[in-house]
Structures are given as C-alpha cells and as structure tokens.
Amino acid sequence: MMSDNQRSYTIEVNHVTRVEGHGSIRINTREGVVEDVKLCIVEANRFFEAFVRGMGPEEIPWIVSRICGICCVGHQLASTKAVEAAIGVVPGAQTIELRKLLNLSQFLQSHVLHVYFLAVPDFFGAPSVLPLAKTHTEVVKRALALKKLANDFTAVVGGRTLHPMANTVGGWRKVPDKDALAAIRKRLLDALPEYEATVDLVSTLEIPPYERDTEYVSLTHPDEYALYDGEVRGSDMDGTASVDSYLSICNEFTVAHSTTKWSKWHRDSYMVGALARVNNNFAQLHPKAQETAQKLGLRVPCVNPYMNNVAQVVEIVHCAYESIALIEKVLDTGLRDEDFTVTPKAGQGAGATEVPRGLLFHDYTFGDDGRCVAANAVIPTSQNINNIERDMKHFVPLMLPTMSQKDLTLHMEMLLRAYDPCISCSVHMLDVEFVGGEEHPGEPC
C-alpha cells in the first residue's frame, strides 16, 4: 500500500480561515515531489489607490483607514505621515505622543487577537476559539479582557476603536480626557499579571522547529524601539535607508507568471513583522520584554518564521510597559487643545510606520488644486508574500516524507497564519501565485 506521501495529490485550502481577508493555499505534489505551491488572494478589488484620487489631504487618512479594519490605526498613521510630508505639515510634540499611544493600543489589540483567537486554537487542536470558551474558559476570558482593555485604550485616545477620528493631518481633533487616560493606565498596570499569564500560556506551546534564514526588515530608531517612526533597516545591511526610498526597498518587481508585484531587497525575499522587529531592534525592547523573549526561548537572530507568534508576545509585553510609561509622561505634561489648520497644496510625500504585521508605507501626490493625483500603499503582507512562498517551498519537501496530507495542510495554514497576514489590506495584490519554477498548471483562482 502506498503511503500517503507517495501519492499525487493537491492540497487546497480555500478561503483560509482565521486570517484577515480571503486567501487560498494550493499545493500540488506528484509522487512525493512538490510540483508547485500557490497562494491565491481571492479578495475582491477595491481600488483604494485609484478612488482616493481627487480627495483632499485631510480626507485621505480617514478614508484609507478603511483599507483594513484590523490595521485601521496603522493605515491612518502611515497615510497621515505621508500626507504631512507631501504638504509640509509638521505636527506638534503632543500629537506625536498621542499617535504613539494610538499605535501602541493597536499593537496590544492586534497581537492579543492574533495570538489568542487566530494562532492558539491551532496549538490546542481546536478549530477555533469558540470551543475553547468551554474547555479553557479562563484563557478565553483573559483574551477577551485584554482585548477589551486594548480597544478601550484605542477609543480613549482616538475617539473610537475602529476607524478612529481624533487623529488628523496636523494634530488631534479632540484631545483625550485626562481622567479616562489615567484610568487606562491603571487598568494596564492591573493587567500586567494577565500579560504575564499570556507569556506562560505561550511558553507551553510547541512551536514547529523549522528554520530558514532570510532578510529581516523593519524601522529602526536611535532612541527607541521603533514602532511609530524611524528609518528602514534590513538585517543584511549596515546603516539605514530613508522612508522616501521605499520603492527601492520593496523593489516591487513583476514576475512573468504572476500579476502581483513581489518584494525583495538584498536577497531573494525578506520578512517584515514582529520577528523582524525583534531581530533588528532587540536591544531597545523594554527589559521586561527582553526577559520574556528569554523565557520563551527566542534568541536573536531567530530564523524560524513560526516564532513570529512568540515575537508578538514579546511585543505585547513591551507595548504594555511602554504604554504605561508614555501615558504617565503625557499626563505629566498635560493635554491641551491645539490650534492647527491645514492648507492643501501640491507636493509628494511618503510615510511609514510599523504596524503589528510589519512595515507599512503610504505615498501620496497632490496636484496644484490640493487634490490627490496619485497614491500608493505597500502593505506588510505584500512584502511578506514572497518570503512566505519561499518558506513553503522550503518546508513542504522537508515535511512531505513524514507528514500526512492533513498535518501538512495544517502546518501550511499555521505557517501562513504565523505571518498574521492581512489580506484585507491587499490594496494591490491579485492572484498571488507560488509556483515551483515553470509555468504552473493550476486554474486561476
């Protein structure tokens, strides 16, 4: 009898669950040999970069926030920075601190969501978080409580949780209530044991041991662990590159067999996200986060993409401590309503910020009438896709001899989920294909 792995088969996972947006994985194997690996983005087009043309500067961040619900804060911040660069607006110190808080709150929210709701069920062998509500009630309750805390944090700083409206080009429309902000700080302090419990939970998970070295790309900042601002750093380089040069960082290139643009920098592909940030900027993490990394066995440089989940937990701890300190600072300085007006004018500018899934670039050009004439957004997932494909191409032949089709499918889904891909954000990805070299035989999906 032929073993599972000797047969020819196609693994198809249509509409991969527990990721943002719609993607499908297809792996063809013939007599134990991987013929092709293919990730299809089945998300419908929404043409953000096309339809924002004609909008005014203040409308842009507000509308492109809608690229993605889960990354809305990141899209808003990166686009706000890009618009400010384009029309020469410099926000005040208070605004920058509030933006950092907004960003931290989103990291806390997104990482908790990803670790507990999207990744952990795999490790518990559960199809979703819902059955865990019965079997691991405290875990689910903790997840919900931590998520609520992060959401309330976003709402206090930004006005509401999703598509917040307080941040705008040049300043803050309504500064947060100081009592509400103090209350968030207190809740974060009270939640420290819960974050610790999250670390303990993740320390019990068995992370698949696969390793593949790649280039790690993130922002980096001389004074702090770069999340809101910085220059771009690749792990293969000395020094940094400016955000303005993002096009030559992503090096978006077209491949003959795919309609999407792929990214590569110093090597064939690179990785962005929590693992890339932790690898590049480990020394600037909060000491407690560094302790966490040690506890969870994350030693930099770490080249196991499944460890991205662990890196997220390290960042959860970092963000919690960082938020507490920053709120304290903001409250000590005092919040005041700022007067700011924005005058539309012609210009071009790019902006970047780290979002939970990695490095995000936005770029806008405004015409003489102050209306947008060109827009571009390069999202973390599109930068990662090339790297995910290379991971899969590397790992599938390694696993094929020992793994059942079912396990292989699960591991490929877990790999994809480890990257926390955000396909909703796929503003200009279409039919991304992972092909084993030659023209692939599959149907367009």
Added chain:
Amino acid sequence: MTMPGAFEPSPVANYLPTTAIIEEAENFTARDRYFRLSLERPLGHRPGQFVMVSVFGLGEAPISISNPPGDAPTLEMVIRNAGSLTQVLHSYGPGDAIGLRGPYGHGFDLHDFLGRDVLFICGGLGLAPLRSLIRAVIDRRGEFGRVMVISGCRTPAEEIYRPDLTAWAERGDVDIVRLVDNAANMPWKGRVGLVTEPIAGLKLDPAETVVAMCGPPVMYKFVLLELAGAGINGDRVFVDLERRMRCGVGKCGHCQINDIYCCQDGPVFRFSEIAHLKEAFL
C-alpha cells in the same frame, strides 16, 4: 448645608405595570389575536378606555379594552400584529404573563346613550373597543331604543368577534349589518360594500339616534359625511380615535391633536367638540 425641601425621594408609582396572566388566547384573523387575562381585581373601566400593555425588553403599546365594565376581574382585548411588540405578543398563549397599566383615558358615558336609538359603526379592529360598549348596552337592552351595529372589514377573513356578531344577530332585538369591502371569492353571507352604505337604509330617526364609531383613520370622514346627510347632529356622534400613545397619561406628546391629548382627553370624543380640529380627521 441642609436644603429646605430637598433630598426627599418622591414616591414613584406611575408608569409601573403590574403583571397579568393570559387565560385564553385565540387567533381571530391572520393578524388579530384575542386575549383574555385574569386580573387580581376588576379593572374598573369604562367602555372606550385603554390599557398600556408591556412586554419587558420591548416596551409598551396602547390596547383597547374589549370587555364590558363590571365586577369580573377580567380583561379582554384584540391585538393586531403591527409592530415589534405586538408581533411578540402574537406568540403568547395561556399561562404567559404580560405587563399592564391603566385603564386610561375618557371612555364612553352610557348616560349619553340611555333611552336612545344606538348605532354602532365599526371598521375592522374598531369593533374591539366598541364591543365593550355594545355588550354594556345589550346587557341593559331594555333601557335603549333601537340597537344597530354596522360592522365592516376588508375581507371575510378579517372579521373579528364573529361569535359575538352571530349571537347578537340571533337575539332578534339588535340589527346587525356585517359587510366586507371585498368578498374575494371567500364564502360570505353578509353584504359587500363600505360601512357608509347601510346607513341610509337604516332609516334613522335623527332626533333619537346616538352614534358610536371606531375604525381606521380613513373611515371617519366618509362616515361623518353620511351621518350628517342623515341629519344626525355632531353632538350625538361619539368617535373613538387612534393615535400613537407612548405614556398614556398626557405627557409624551405623541397623541396630541391641537390642544387635546388623545390619551387623556379621549380617545372617545363627542364629534361636535372636536369637529374644528382639522388634524383629528383625514
């Protein structure tokens, strides 16, 4: 600082419903459901009054009282499925509990009808409140002249209180005219037409007749014209008006027509007293 007259919690009694249990429920039509509830004590109501019916979680709706006044600790009503609350009430049956407060409003005064010929004009669900008065009149049949009931609805399937209408007709001392706008190929022994049509045929004595009417908003104008044509004076016509009522006690403003509150000053009015209110009739 102590404040003269301050810090005294007022006793809060109004707006609080009491609970009553449904004893009997029956679908009269596809959208009208009959309920009989047992109460702790008699309502003490007059015909034409209404109660506020509560379903906790959904709110309240004003519902007409169908049973005659008296000593029975009972409430009968017909509820039309016409909104979020009434839709839920339609799933209720014997044993289920609902909240009640009331009775509210000014109803009919039997003294206005005593010794007279009485004509009831009911359109559709309008029979529900008028049944209370019809029953009160029939209970004291000897104290009235002619008793006539015109009851109309759109189709035979929409007639409510059918057994009552049949029983009153069988008495022989009440003239019952049952009619539908459209028999729509359904078995129907009554007449086909609008409630205005039989009025002329009743050969009313304008000096002796008192009219009580209730029906959909569109009915009033035409009936009132017909009654005027029959020589019936506006001060002998009593109308029961439907309005949106949220509080039942003359505060919420929804049922206001000019300077009157339908809930508090009505819903029963002597036509001559509100004939000048242009918003009262379509």
Added chain:
Amino acid sequence: MKDTEKPKPKIAFFDFAGCEGCQLALLNCEDVVLDLLELVDIVEFREALSEKAHRYDISFIEGSINREEDAQRLRDIRARSKYVVALGACACMGNVQARSNFVAPAENFAVVYGEEARNRVQTDREYWPLWAHTRVRSVDEVVPVDYQLRGCPMIPEEFLSLVKSLLAGSIPFFPPKPVCVECKMNCNECVFDQGRTCMGQVTYAGCNAVCINNGYVCDGCRGLLPGANLDAHRQLLRESGLTDAQIESRYRLFCSQAETKHTGQ
C-alpha cells in the same frame, strides 16, 4: 415573558469586499460575546473560526459585492438563510469603494496594477480575473435584505439590539432620523457654527453622533436618510462656501452609491 425553550438559532457571518472591521467590531463586544454564545450557535465566522453549516437563521453579510462570483455566492447564502442582514456600510451601500464605480474598471486596474496589466488583460488568461470585477454593489442590489446595520463601522449596540429583537421574535427597528438628533442630545456645538460643514442633516442616525462628539464632522457613513431634503442640504453647503465639485466630492465620500445605484453606471 414567554418561558418556552427554543433551539438556538444558527448565526453566520460572511465577508465580501470590505475591511472586515464590522466583524471585528462584533469581536470587540467583549462584554457580551460569551453571553451571546449561550444564546446562539455561531456556525460561520471565517475571521475567527473554521466551522461551517448549511442552513442559517441569520446570515450577516459584510462587504460589498464586486464580482459576479461573489453575487452567486451571496444568492446561495440567501437561499439557505431565514434572515439576511447587511452588516455595515459596505454591505448596506457599497461604502467608500463604490466611488470607484465612477471610473471604468480598466482604468482603475491601470492605476493600481499598471498599464501593462491592463493591456495584458485581453490576451493573457492569467489576467482574466481582472475582468471579474463588475461594479461595486450593495447586498440589496443582489438579493433581498431583511435588515440593515449601517455605518462604517457598524455600531455594536445596533447589532446587539437587532439580535435581541430577533431572538425575542420581534422586528428590529432603527428609527429613521438624522444624526442631528443625537448630536443635539449630546449638546454638541453645531459643526456649521464652527465654520465647517456636515452631512449629519441628511444622514441616518444611530451612531450617537460619535464623530462630532470627538471633534470631527459627519461624513455620512451611515447613508442618506430616506426622504432627506438633499436640495436644501446642497444649498446649505453652497452657502457655507463649498463649490459644486466639493459638494459632489463630499457626497461621494461614503454615499456615492446613492447616485449610481439606479443609473447602472
């Protein structure tokens, strides 16, 4: 007040073209998520779980319908659902992306994917999926919709009130009134008094005027109120200094579908 036991209704979530923020908004109802699970069976929720079912009591549809294949999938969902609820602005009215309907799909593709991609569409079958985009449609342009949960994002309180209503066997009702009502009850200074302009006068309320409460204006993400006095509103914007082009742009930010829906653009 009825105490009879009923089987738990099956609730499903399906997402089409959108940011999935409305599903996230639901996950954000942390206080009630577990209570909700006691009362209903969530049988499809791709963003959070992998489970599936075949018949649904309530299907929540998130996102706009941009391709015929999506329309087919939606029709199939409709056929298997007792109630279909459009969840959020994309499903209710196409949302911001409906603005792309004013431009031919080929031009949009050229802007986003480049001229080359547009040209190859005609010869290379790998590019055929590009043609799949028809136009941005709301859910009710494709199948009958029972209820709408408006807003970008939808308002969790409205979601819960809809679920409560349906669980109680009642009819969910969202009163048709403009945002001004909620804005005034929040004692906000009118946006026009601040020298700015607002869509609140003609926008369906239910958001508690959250944007104005937080120092912004209303951009109409909950859609135009049926019967709203749009002529007067356009005149008001004109008097506030907006050009006709700016007024159109304002309307097209979230409510462009109202213009294109019946013209088949």
Added chain:
Amino acid sequence: MISYLADERRVIQWIRHLAAETPVFFPMPHGKVNFRFERVDEASELQFARYRPTIIAPNSFLTPTKEEIFKYQRVGPGRYELTPAVETTFQILAGVRPCDLKAIKLMDDVFADGERDPYYFQRRTNTSLIGYACPAPCDEMAYCESAGSLDWRDGVDVMLTPVGDRMLIQAYTERGEALTASGDFDPCDDPDAELQRHLDERPKPFGRQLHAPVDELPAILERHWDSPLWDQHVERCFSCGTCNLVCPTCYCFDVKDVSALDGSSGSRTRQWDACMLTTFATVAGGHNFRADPAARQRHRVKRKFQYLNERYDSGAFCVGCARCGRQCTTGIDIFDIVNDIVDHDRAAAGGAS
C-alpha cells in the same frame, strides 16, 4: 424675601463656594460661539457678561435626554420585579435667564397635569434655581420681552439682578434664604428701587418684537390653517428636530426598553422625542397623521403660540429665547414664521376692509 447687594466678583465667589458642596451648573462657553450648562469646578471661568442661550436649555437637568424610569428583573416564569428609579441628588442651576425660568415654570404645569409625573418632580424638588435678570438682550435674535418672559422670576430660589456695577440678590424661598446666607453680602433696604434702576438701565425695546401681542396670536394662527406660508417655511427644513430638542418648552418623549441580551433584566427608559421628526405621529398600522413637513411645522408653531397656552392657560409656550432659530442649520426661525403669518393676516384684514 431677603435682599442683598454685592459686586459681581463676590457673587461669583459665592457660587464657587456653593459648588464646593453641591453640584452647581452654570452657562459656560462651549466651542466657537456657543454656551452650555456645565458643572462648576475650580477651573471654571464664571462670568455673566458674555452669554448666548445654551445649546440645550437647562430643562435637561429636570428631564434628561435619556432617563431610566424603572429597572426590571425576571424572578420567575412571567414574574418580574420592578425597581423604580429614584433620583435624590441635589443640584443647583445658576445663572438661569428669565426665558428659561419661565420655561421651567411651564414644565411644572405640564408635568403636574393629570397624573403628576414623579420623575420630573423628584428632580424638580431637588433642584435649586439661581436666576439672573438680563440687563441687555443676549444677542440680536432674542425676543424674550415680546414673548412675555423677560421679567419672569416665578419659581426661583434666588434672583440676581444687575444694577449698575452691582448685583441685587433676592432670596424668594426658604431654600433661597439658606443658600444666600453663606454669601456674606451687604443687606439691601430698598430692593424695589434697585429693581426700578435695573429696568431703567435696560434698553427699550428689548430685543426683537413680534408683530402682534402674544395673546392675539392664537386667534391669528387659527385663521391660517391652510396658509401657503407653512409650505414656504419648510422648503429648507431637514425635519431634523433640532428646533424641538433645543426648545426649553419641548417635553415630548419616547419610551424604550433596554434589555440584557437574554431579556431577563433591563430597564425602561424615556428619551426626548421631537414632533418635527418624520415618524413622530405614525401609528402602529403605519398611518402618519403628520406626514407632510409643513403639517409638522404648523403643529410646532401652533403648539408654542396657541395649543399649549389654550391648554394650560399660561401665556405663550414660546419664551422668546430664540434657540430654535439660532440652532437651525438653515436658519428657519419661528419668529419669522409667526411674523409672516401676522403680516399676512393684517394684509388680508386690510384688504377686506
């Protein structure tokens, strides 16, 4: 009645002193051009000189925009326990202008009519009013004198009347006497003379003037039920209800239940409603008794100048604060509507004679 004199600085000190012990609400600048009643704290800037009627009238402290009237809790099959809401917090509304004082008096009449409304009166009982007599119209929109509310002081505990650069402080009630006792004010021997000075110093006429005395308006309005003016004045109307919501004599409400997810507990609430909203007069079957915006506008205007004064025998229910005209985004002003009707009525009468 006890009367005092003090300068404004001392009066403000006194209000701050009261606020240290009791919640005090005072009209304070809000946004670019507006005011609203806000709770006085150490940082509050209190002054009387600049004022424009607050966005929402102070009656929101007596009938909140949304209030719970009782809680319910299921205690068994079909059995519910109801707990009525009881509000016992004592509060002071200070700097309340005569237009709003009259409106509060009118609300007292409304909520006492028929079944006395306990929720209103428990707040009313626990609210002290410190009024302030306007020395000048708050802006060019006000028509309080014409509406008959300018000299209103019924219902106040304390009335503050500016006279020259000082203030006459009069305690009208026992509670007012208790409040002013802590003021350390100079006694005033001849308050009537001071009041007269205040009146003499006031501009005449005071603010805009209606084209007919308010007591003639019911009859005039009655003659113009079918006037085309009603349609003209809603051409730019959004039916947004702003005019109702900012009106100190609008009190209509809707009743709603807010329940827990499983329906076992919750509360019954009432919240402000507005007769200009399209579905205000829609009944369960779907019929709308005032579907046309002009009919709703007519109802609103007649309610303020005819219906309610007829019902409560109280004079006009419009107090001339002009909030509705000021807050209307398209500038629809009840003052203009009424004057338009009056002018047409006069013109028609002139034409007939």
